[in-house]
Amino acid sequence: QVQLVESGGGLVQAGGSLRLSCAASGSIFSIDGMGWYRQAPGKQRELVTFITSGGITNYAGSVKGRFTVSRDNAKNTVYLQMNSLKPEDTGRYYCKLVGAGHAYWGQGTQVTVSS
Numbered sequence: 212q213v214q215l216v217e218s219g220g221g222l223v224q225a226g227g228s229l230r231l232s233c234a235a236s237g238s239i240f241s242i243d244g245m246g247w248y249r250q251a252p253g254k255q256r257e258l259v260t261f262i263t264s265g266g267i268t269n270y271a272g273s274v275k276g277r278f279t280v281s282r283d284n285a286k287n288t289v290y291l292q293m294n295s296l297k298p299e300d301t302g303r304y305y306c307k308l309v310g311a312g313h314a315y316w317g318q319g320t321q322v323t324v325s326s
Contacts, residue, residue: 213235213236213238213313214235214236215233215306215307215315215317215318216233216236216317216318217231217306217317217319217320218231218232218234219231219232220304220321220322221322221323222325223322223324223325224325225297225298225324225325227296228292228294228295228296229293229322230290230292230293231247231290231322232288233289233306233317234288235287235288235308235315236287239287239308240311242284242287242308242309242310243263243264243310243311244308244309244310245261245282245289245306245307245308245309246260246262246306246309247261247280247289247306248305249300249302249303249304250302250305250319251301251302251303252302254302256305257271258271259271259274259291259304260274260278260280260291261280262280262282264284266282268280273299274300277293277294278293278294279291279292279294280292289306296322296324298325298326300322300324302321302322303320303321303322304320304322305317306319
């Protein structure tokens with residue numbers, strides 16, 4: 212079984228920064244990619260960013276230029292550096308791991324940006 216544990220969320224003022232971490236553990240034999248999704252109350256979950264095992268990244272247009280995803284394959288960990296945060300970035304952020312035809316989700320970490 213695979214476990215994903217997110218950390219780093221919290222309350223921050225607009226214009227501030229946060230760094231999220233997601234550590235994967237368990238029976239991990241192959242990772243095709245890891246990414247971040249977020250969900251605001253009453254809205255559907257949306258892709259924020261994703262990074263493949265080959266290092267290819269993509270970003271939602273709303274966060275491009277402000278957020279940066281990175282990884283440490285040796286530690287099975289993915290990070291999300293969030294700068295210039297806006298109130299519309301508020302939501303619960305979830306880590307996702309894809310590998311060997313399976314998808315795994317973390318429990319999420321709350322990010323709240325006040326104006």
